[in-house]
Amino acid sequence: MAKITFITSNNEKITVEATAGSVMELAVNNNIQGIDGDCGGVCSCATCHVFVAPEDVDKVGVASEIETDMLELADDANEYSRLCCQISVSDAIDNVVLTVAK
Amino acid sequence: MGKCEFADAFKEEREKSGIGKMDDQGDPVVMLLKHKDVRKAAHNYKSFSSEAVPGRIVVPSEVNIRTTRQIPFEVDPPMHKEYRSLLDAWFKRPLQDAYKKELTTIISTVLDDVLSRDKVDVVTDLALVIQSRALTLLLNVPFSKSVKWISWGTHVFRSEGEALDGDKAAILYNYIDEEIDKAIANPSGDLYSTLLAAEVEGKKLTKEEVKGVLILTFAGGRDTVINALTNSISYFSANKEALEQLHSTPEIINNAVEEFVRYFSPLTHMGRVVTEDTTVCEHAVQADSRISLCWASANRDEKVFENANEIVLDRKINPHVGFGFSHHNCLGATHARQIMRITLKLLAEKVGDITVLEAEENIENLGEFTRKVGYNSLKATFKKR
Numbered sequence: 125m126a127k128i129t130f131i132t133s134n135n136e137k138i139t140v141e142a143t144a145g146s147v148m149e150l151a152v153n154n155n156i157q158g159i160d161g162d163c164g165g166v167c168s169c170a171t172c173h174v175f176v177a178p179e180d181v182d183k184v185g186v187a188s189e190i191e192t193d194m195l196e197l198a199d200d201a202n203e204y205s206r207l208c209c210q211i212s213v214s215d216a217i218d219n220v221v222l223t224v225a226k
Numbered sequence: 227m228g229k230c231e232f233a234d235a236f237k238e239e240r241e242k243s244g245i246g247k248m249d250d251q252g253d254p255v256v257m258l259l260k261h262k263d264v265r266k267a268a269h270n271y272k273s274f275s276s277e278a279v280p281g282r283i284v285v286p287s288e289v290n291i292r293t294t295r296q297i298p299f300e301v302d303p304p305m306h307k308e309y310r311s312l313l314d315a316w317f318k319r320p321l322q323d324a325y326k327k328e329l330t331t332i333i334s335t336v337l338d339d340v341l342s343r344d345k346v347d348v349v350t351d352l353a354l355v356i357q358s359r360a361l362t363l364l365l366n367v368p369f370s371k372s373v374k375w376i377s378w379g380t381h382v383f384r385s386e387g388e389a390l391d392g393d394k395a396a397i398l399y400n401y402i403d404e405e406i407d408k409a410i411a412n413p414s415g416d417l418y419s420t421l422l423a424a425e426v427e428g429k430k431l432t433k434e435e436v437k438g439v440l441i442l443t444f445a446g447g448r449d450t451v452i453n454a455l456t457n458s459i460s461y462f463s464a465n466k467e468a469l470e471q472l473h474s475t476p477e478i479i480n481n482a483v484e485e486f487v488r489y490f491s492p493l494t495h496m497g498r499v500v501t502e503d504t505t506v507c508e509h510a511v512q513a514d515s516r517i518s519l520c521w522a523s524a525n526r527d528e529k530v531f532e533n534a535n536e537i538v539l540d541r542k543i544n545p546h547v548g549f550g551f552s553h554h555n556c557l558g559a560t561h562a563r564q565i566m567r568i569t570l571k572l573l574a575e576k577v578g579d580i581t582v583l584e585a586e587e588n589i590e591n592l593g594e595f596t597r598k599v600g601y602n603s604l605k606a607t608f609k610k611r
């Protein structure tokens with residue numbers, strides 16, 4: 125079980141829990157504003173862009189090359205950017221904080 | 227089975243020079259063929275603009291058949307963003323449960339009809355009907371409007387030969403003018419009225435702007451959706467185990483939809499006008515010339531996709547550009563994806579076998595390339611599960 129906190133563009137803080145699946149699915153299932161997950165998680169739409177809190181970067185891990193290439197051309201991406209469909213939910217990411225892009 | 231092969235028309239040139247060339251009514255086009263170049267150029271609207279003379283970024287060019295600017299398609303940022311922000315919420319409605327439910331009813335009815343007949347033409351009896359009826363949901367207009375759209379057939383917006391046919395295009399443009407006038411007289415909750423009441427930068431949208439959005443919604447979502455549906459069905463006919471696979475593992479339907487969009491790339495390419503002398507893929511291009519972003523070629527780039535020429539139904543990572551990339555990515559993608567997801571789900575539930583009897587391919591001529599983009603006709607039998 126992992127608890128994950130999303131901070132949306134209107135500064136709402138929402139904490140949700142899951143045991144499996146991707147962080148994008150978790151966000152969509154909980155109607156987190158700003159995460160649409162249009163492509164269903166195949167890394168083709170960038171509608172699941174989040175910024176990982178600096179202190180959580182180690183827990184969450186780094187993006188693959190395909191994800192990095194995608195982020196390079198995403199609006200306002202920075203070193204904390206991830207496409208959250210590429211992050212799996214597991215105990216390892218318990219308590220991380222993700223700020224939704226845009 | 228050969229019938230469902232959609233060859234990669236661009237492989238040789240993509241690997242050799244990275245670009246292709248075609249003439250188009252005296253306004254040549256340099257086609258970008260590599261995934262990386264296509265995405266970079268799509269992102270770089272300052273050098274590669276969509277905001278040229280209306281119709282010029284389309285290949286074949288439509289400058290001689292229309293003056294209405296298509297919105298948001300033929301507008302660059304930052305103004306593009308103003309229009310997109312206005313439209314995004316409306317075009318995300320397909321994510322709502324009520325919308326999905328109605329779409330399921332529409333598609334289910336068409337498939338039941340197809341299953342009750344000895345033989346159908348997948349293009350006109352299935353794909354065109356689903357596409358037209360589904361569009362009534364997207365526009366939020368009465369279902370009965372689809373009767374006329376279906377009667378137009380697939381040829382209304384399809385060119386035969388190089389240039390486009392202005393008379394055919396006029397059918398659509400006149401229809402939209404009439405519908406806008408009706409909406410002005412009797413406002414309702416449909417897209418026409420919603421746009422007529424909307425404001426961008428504090429100003430009401432003009433009739434011409436509303437028309438620009440509607441033309442694009444009709445034209446951009448027609449052949450693309452029809453080809454996506456028809457081609458998928460030809461694949462199920464040639465690969466009998468695939469429907470069974472979707473039936474036993476429905477959780478891969480989403481992956482399958484993305485994979486079909488990648489593999490079939492229903493929109494082959496889209497142009498941009500170069501704003502300054504620059505280079506693309508180490509090739510010089512001049513200001514005021516045209517390039518195109520070849521989605522279909524990028525989607526077979528082996529540097530990005532393993533087994534690029536195979537359909538891998540459950541492909542997990544699939545950064546395809548079938549719906550475009552960056553600012554102008556497809557506004558209708560949410561709707562198109564729902565149509566595809568629901569159709570695949572229902573096919574897997576209802577249909578046991580699809581057998582193609584006769585196929586007439588739709589081949590595009592793109593200068594040095596020829597590409598199969600779909601079918602003009604696909605006669606087939608459907609059997610219940």
Ligand code: HEM
Pocket residue numbers: 268297298299300310364442443444446447448450451454487491492493496497521547548549550551553554555556557558559561562
């Ligand atoms: C499988 C079906 C479809 C495919 C493959 C497809 C493909 C594309 C592509 C590649 C673009 C990018 C064009 C560019 O960058 O210049 C695009 C843009 C667009 N598409 Fe689609 N499309 C599909 C369905 C639809 C539908 C159903 C609609 C609406 C009813 C639609 C409306 C639009 C609009 C309005 C744009 C312009 C967006 C903008 O400029 O911001 N498309 N589409």
Ligand code: FES
Pocket residue numbers: 148160161162163164165166167168169170171172207208209210
């Ligand atoms: S959901 Fe599409 S890239 Fe993450």
